Amino acid sequence: xxxxxxxxxxxxxxxxxxxxxxxxxxxxxxxxxxxxxxxxxxxxxxxxxxxxxxxxxxxxxxxxxxxxxxxxxxxxxxxxxxxxxxxxxxxxxxxxxxxxxxxxxxxxxxxxxxxxxxxxxxxxxxxxxxxxxxxxxxxxxxxxxxxxxxxxxxxxxxxxxxxxxxxxxxxxxxxxxxxxxxxxxxxxxxxxxxxxxxxxxxxxxxxxxxxxxxxxxxxxxxxxxxxxxxxxxxxxxxxxxxxxxxxxxxxxxxxxxxxxxxxxxxxxxxxxxxxxxxxxxxxxxxxxxxxxxxxxxxxxxxxxxxxxxxxxxxxxxxxxxxxxxxxxxxxxxxxxxxxxxxxxxxxxxxxxxxxxxxxxxxxxxxxxxxxxxxxxxxxxxxxxxxxxxxxxxxxxxxxxxxxxxxxxxxxxxxxxxxxx
Numbered sequence: 001x002x003x004x005x006x007x008x009x010x011x012x013x014x015x016x017x018x019x020x021x022x023x024x025x026x027x028x029x030x031x032x033x034x035x036x037x038x039x040x041x042x043x044x045x046x047x048x049x050x051x052x053x054x055x056x057x058x059x060x061x062x063x064x065x066x067x068x069x070x071x072x073x074x075x076x077x078x079x080x081x082x083x084x085x086x087x088x089x090x091x092x093x094x095x096x097x098x099x100x101x102x103x104x105x106x107x108x109x110x111x112x113x114x115x116x117x118x119x120x121x122x123x124x125x126x127x128x129x130x131x132x133x134x135x136x137x138x139x140x141x142x143x144x145x146x147x148x149x150x151x152x153x154x155x156x157x158x159x160x161x162x163x164x165x166x167x168x169x170x171x172x173x174x175x176x177x178x179x180x181x182x183x184x185x186x187x188x189x190x191x192x193x194x195x196x197x198x199x200x201x202x203x204x205x206x207x208x209x210x211x212x213x214x215x216x217x218x219x220x221x222x223x224x225x226x227x228x229x230x231x232x233x234x235x236x237x238x239x240x241x242x243x244x245x246x247x248x249x250x251x252x253x254x255x256x257x258x259x260x261x262x263x264x265x266x267x268x269x270x271x272x273x274x275x276x277x278x279x280x281x282x283x284x285x286x287x288x289x290x291x292x293x294x295x296x297x298x299x300x301x302x303x304x305x306x307x308x309x310x311x312x313x314x315x316x317x318x319x320x321x322x323x324x325x326x327x328x329x330x331x332x333x334x335x336x337x338x339x340x341x342x343x344x345x346x347x348x349x350x351x352x353x354x355x356x357x358x359x360x361x362x363x364x365x366x367x368x369x370x371x372x373x374x375x376x377x378x379x380x381x382x383x384x385x386x387x388x389x390x391x392x393x394x395x396x397x398x399x400x401x402x403x404x405x406x407x408x409x410x411x412x413x414x415x416x417x418x419x420x
Contacts, residue, residue: 001360002115003080003408009118012101014110016118022145022168027117030109031150034121037128041071042271043135043151044263047143047180048159050310051193051256054248054292055159056136058260062283063134064088066273071127071135073120073148076404078290079412085123087130100125116140117147134271142169144182154267156183156190156212157259161199162309167336177202184210189266191215193255215262223258230254232261239265241277246284249293250317257284291407293317296400296414298392304404308338311345314401318349326396328352330384331369332406334362342402343373350399352377356384358406385413 001018009016031038044059046052053074063070072086082091092100100122104110109121120140127135137153139146142165158180161173169176177199184190184206192203194217207214213236215221221234223244232241246257261280268275288294291304293314305314318327327350333339346353353375355366366380381387384400388410391398400410 001405002084002119003077003412005081005115005119008081008097008101011098012105014101014105014118016111017114019114020116020141020168021114022142024145024147024150026112026114027120027147027150030107030112030117030121031124033107033109034104034125037124038151040128041124041135041151042133042267043137043153044155044157044267045137045139045148045151045153045183046157046159047139047146047183048157048193049162049164049176049307050313051159051252051259052138054253054256054289055157055259055263056138057289058248058257058284058287059136059264060089061287062260062264062280063136065279065283065286066268066276068133068271068273069130071123071130071132073123073127073135074138075116075140077408079408079415081119084119085126087126087132092126096126097122114147120147134267139183141165142176142179142182144179146183149183152185153183153188154270155263156185156188157263158183158190158192158195158203159256159259160193160309161195162307163338164307165336173199174202181206184212186210187212189213189215191217191221191259191262191266193217193259215266217255217258221258221262223254230257232258234262234265237265241280243281244284245281247288249321250313251320252313252316253292257287290411291404293321297389299394299396300388300391300398300400302407302411303399303401304407305342305401306333306337306403308341308345311342311401314399315345315349318397318399322397326352326394328354328391328394328396328398330354330356330381330388330398330400331402332356332358332366333364333369333402334360334405335364336362339364339369340372343369346401347373347375351375354379354381354384354387356381356406358403358409360403360405360409363403363405384410388414
């Protein structure tokens with residue numbers, strides 16, 4: 001479900017399927033009818049179980065601080081469909097989206113695509129129209145058969161690999177890694193974060209077959225803490241960047257930051273731009289991202305942890321940032337996640353939970369979540385907005401989490417409030 005997407009489809013009589021259908025045939029047919037805008041773009045392609053959005057956010061700010069114009073395609077939406085397609089940090093306007101749908105309608109692509117594929121086509125068209133210098137492209141699901149995997153990128157990035165979407169991507173890390181590694185293209189550099197060995201072996205086999213350079217976090221590049229700042233090292237360039245200071249909390253964001261810097265250094269070679277260390281420092285310092293340990297009120301944080309891997313990172317960050325503080329969770333999740341494992345991780349730092357329903361066909365029932373919870377204090381909230389707002393007076397920390405779709409819905413409700 002893509003908020004406010006349907007009205008453009010209805011207005012311009014462009015049909016698409018809301019279901020998930022892996023494969024690229026529809027995209028190839030539609031893009032041919034649209035004169036193949038994706039082939040005119042300079043792209044960094046990012047896949048991964050977790051960390052895609054953060055890595056893209058770091059990359060965007062680094063590129064902007066170098067004076068580049070930057071297109072960004074991410075998912076899911078934060079407020080609505082418009083923020084999934086951005087140029088220089090500015091969401092696409094209603095007028096611009098109208099023009100894209102008009103173009104897609106006349107091109108005759110109605111009925112060829114799923115919703116996400118149609119949105120991907122709109123993003124490619126918009127970035128081509130705007131003649132951006134660089135496009136940051138985040139996969140929707142997997143990589144190999146994802147709608148975004150029609151591009152030949154300057155650089156491919158795989159942030160992390162864990163079990164997810166097993167009904168589509170497979171039940172093992174090797175199967176999932178096979179899909180993620182599908183974004184690696186012949187001769188183009190690839191870089192990875194910390195991957196399980198069985199997943200890394202799949203990536204290594206892929207880069208060998210594609211004759212692509214591979215950069216591995218912890219081996220070829222890494223970040224070291226030095227008192228109040230961080231230092232980036234890259235033995236392959238070689239390059240050292242001192243004085244890095246980031247707002248994005250958590251050790252996992254250190255890896256995402258390093259991936260972004262490494263990707264930019266490699267992309268810059270093709271873009272033929274001079275890398276400026278100060279611009280990288282400025283970009284890192286400016287980077288923030290909605291829904292990633294985001295403070296929305298005093299003592300209230302939003303985090304889109306939705307699977308065991310991201311829940312583990314959230315728990316680590318809570319322990320680092322708020323040792324000894326009372327923690328309470330507001331949780332809503334979708335049904336196809338490992339709900340019990342996520343709850344066990346959250347329960348390691350809190351015994352107070354509030355479960356909520358939200359409008360999404362995949363949403364798990366709040367009562368079902370409550371039954372799975374082992375917390376001593378657990379309640380169902382019928383209206384979580386006033387509860388969240390009241391938590392600014394709580395002598396502790398409130399974390400709203402479980403699904404980015406939940407955060408989007410709550411954010412839209414809060415936006416109706418005068419003070420948000």
